[in-house]
Amino acid sequence: MPTRTGDEGGHVQRDTIVALSSAPGKGAIAIVRLSGARAAEIAGKIFHPNNAAAPPENRKLRVGKFAAPGGRAFDEGMAVLMTGPDSFTGEDMAELYCHGGPAVVQALLSAACDAGARPAAPGEFTRRAFLEGKIDLVQCESVADLISAETARAARAALGHLEGGLTKALEAIWGKIIEVGAHLEAAIDFPDEFEPGAGPAPPGGPMGQSELAGRFSVIAGDLAALEKTYRSGRILREGGRVAILGRPNAGKSTLLNYLLGTKRAIMSPIPGTTRDTVEEVCDIGGIPVRLIDTAGLRDTGDPVELEGTDRARRAAASADLCLVVIDAAAGPEEVEWAAREIGGLDAPVILAANKMDLPRANLPGENEIPARICAISALTGEGMDRLRDLIAASLSGEDGGGDDQRLLTRERHRDLVVRCRKAAENGRAALERGLSPELIAVDLNEGQRALSELLGRDYGQDLLDKIFSTFCIGK
Ligand SMILES: Nc1nc2c(ncn2[C@@H]2O[C@H](COP(=O)(O)OP(=O)(O)OP(=O)(O)O)[C@@H](O)[C@H]2O)c(=O)[nH]1
Ligand SMILES: [Mg+2]
Known part of the structure; x- marks a missing residue:
């Protein structure tokens, strides 16, 4: 997997965020989540377990009381710590289960902020999961889709994407592009074997021109098949x-x-x-x-x-x-x-x-x-x-009708798949015109960039802001 070229990636220490992750309004129970390096410390300041003598254990639910730092208890409930990197965000996390009334939830959120947390932006937990390399961008989008799914079938399709259904299809195409790229590199190094009519490549040597053109056609065909799924996916x-x-x-x-x-x-x-x-x-x-x-x-x-x-x-x-x-x-x-x-x-x-x-x-x-x-x-x-x-x-x-698990569901997906397909078609046409492997590599790189952007291997702040701004707070 190539390194990501965005500007927020890597395992950096981020501040600790807090949000209500269950639906707002009145309910039996509400879930408040914390994520970041200080999650355990902040949870420790506002949650006081009944068996305070026992040391906190990872992923073990405890019963206790919630209070603002140094203040009186305002609710009783449960809390659990999940240390990174095996948490949803990849960071240390805490989940606090309080009674689901607006006053209690507000008190708990304020207590967490008094203890050092910052209110999370929309989709910030999922954004951190992406930045920590837990899931790719297509999978992030499927989290939002799963939440807003209106039928069981739509929910299953979103889950299929979250489990990597579409990612696998895109990675298979990515693999073919990489393979063609390696042959183009070889053709740049051994130009004689790349001449038109040079016949099949010798073992270990670069592919000939017509064989490469065939590979470009296969890639374009795979992408065109994905493109056709957009209407039903949308x-x-x-x-x-x-x-x-x-x-x-x-x-x-x-x-x-x-x-x-x-x-x-x-x-x-x-x-x-x-x-x-x-x-x-x-x-x-x-x-x-x-x-x-x-x-x-x-x-x-x-x-x-x-x-x-x-x-x-x-x-x-x-x-x-x-x-x-x-x-x-x-x-x-x-x-x-x-x-x-x-x-x-x-x-x-x-x-x-x-x-x-x-x-x-x-x-x-x-x-x-x-x-x-x-x-x-x-x-x-x-x-x-x-x-x-x-x-x-x-x-x-x-x-x-066939496979709901690998449909293009968003305009962003469709546009990038079209961009990649056109690059593959241009590459094939350039091969047929007998252009040099260096020029054909330009088309291939363009296709690779489009797929990288789709999977979030190559991203900018603006793209992430656009995608995550549509998420709800707490996800
Ligand atoms: N026998 C019979 N009558 C029907 C059927 N469907 C609708 N009707 C009757 O046809 C009349 C018109 O039905 P509507 O559903 O109001 O028709 P519409 O197409 O919405 O009409 P407008 O709103 O005026 O454009 C009503 O008296 C319905 O009971 C049907 O399948 N069989
Ligand atoms: Mg009518």
């Missing part, structure tokens, strides 16, 4: 936006309510009932889905309704998937409208042919509608399992 992390669109009275609000299992939106036989967008999150196939009910689309002179249809269009423009709902009993004009409407949408579309419970309902033919068609009744629930499966499949994408 959706699993942030949630997928699904806009429900259709003409007035098609049953959009009834469908929203059925999928949510609550009467969130007003439903009525009067066309034009929904005026504003109505958004709510639900779990579909383990994916957090933000369903957006919209106003029925029709030409109108009513300014309020017009604003509603504008909002519907905006919801469609920013959606990951559009659910176009038609009243399947309304005749061919409804199907023609849907076909025209779908033609103008950018996002993938599923056509929900609703009201299939009505005797005169007709399912449109595949040739009539340029989208997946699903027959449903939002009133009876018919076809809803299939609709959920289609929504989940569309949001997971072809490449997301």
Whole structure:
């Protein structure tokens, strides 16, 4: 593993930080954490174990009382010391378990500061874990993702990243880049064997030009495959936006309510009932889905309704998937409208042919509608399992269905993977143009830099500030 080139790294003595690590508000118990060289000393000043005669032991929970330095006890609870480097941050840490009321927590935080600690910045514990080399940057991000995961599947995916799933995939590519780099170095030293048409490399010698070009293609291909996972990875992390669109009275609000299992939106036989967008999150196939009910689309002179249809269009423009709902009993004009409407949408579309419970309902033919068609009744629930499966499949994408443990989940990941892939493609093109190994090494270095930044082997203060500023305090 290369050394990191950031400006904060290494095993330096940092000041000792303190924060509430459990959720704020009232609860049975709250957890306050300390990390830094003075963690044990500060904990010793504010926590007084009942069996004070016994010496403190690493990782052993003790019962006792909390008090400000030199002050009277304000709570009783438990505390544990965890010495570095085998702690989460890699530094000495203490965890204090007090009663979970705001007054007690505030008293404990103040006591810790009086004893010499400093309030932690957002994500500072995780930042220290990174700086101590306990986890890489992709794993740091997954800590935040695990905390904010809204479905069990999203949480499992974040845990997979924390356990190194994506890191392993990136390291495999890193290994291939290093190997190509070694051959390029050799080619710089033995230029004759690098000539076009020189044939396979002699044992121990540098690879020939075409073999190297092949290696660049493999690296670019691996990166392109990762790149394709970004849509499903982002959706699993942030949630997928699904806009429900259709003409007035098609049953959009009834469908929203059925999928949510609550009467969130007003439903009525009067066309034009929904005026504003109505958004709510639900779990579909383990994916957090933000369903957006919209106003029925029709030409109108009513300014309020017009604003509603504008909002519907905006919801469609920013959606990951559009659910176009038609009243399947309304005749061919409804199907023609849907076909025209779908033609103008950018996002993938599923056509929900609703009201299939009505005797005169007709399912449109595949040739009539340029989208997946699903027959449903939002009133009876018919076809809803299939609709959920289609929504989940569309949001997971072809490449997301396989392995949730190695998805690109953030724009930062995607941008750096694209940068690395382009460098590999440039390297291959340079080889094909017969450029010198020195010039090809420039592309390779660029690719290496992008991967280094992704894993946090090469970072600046600004990058860390940007990433950790989105964390909560206490993590
Ligand atoms: N028979 C039957 N009626 C339905 C079905 N879905 C909705 N309806 C009825 O259709 C009418 C309109 O339903 P809504 O859900 O309010 O329709 P909407 O598309 O939200 O309408 P707007 O908000 O006006 O755009 C209501 O009377 C619903 O009970 C269905 O699957 N079968
Ligand atoms: Mg409605």
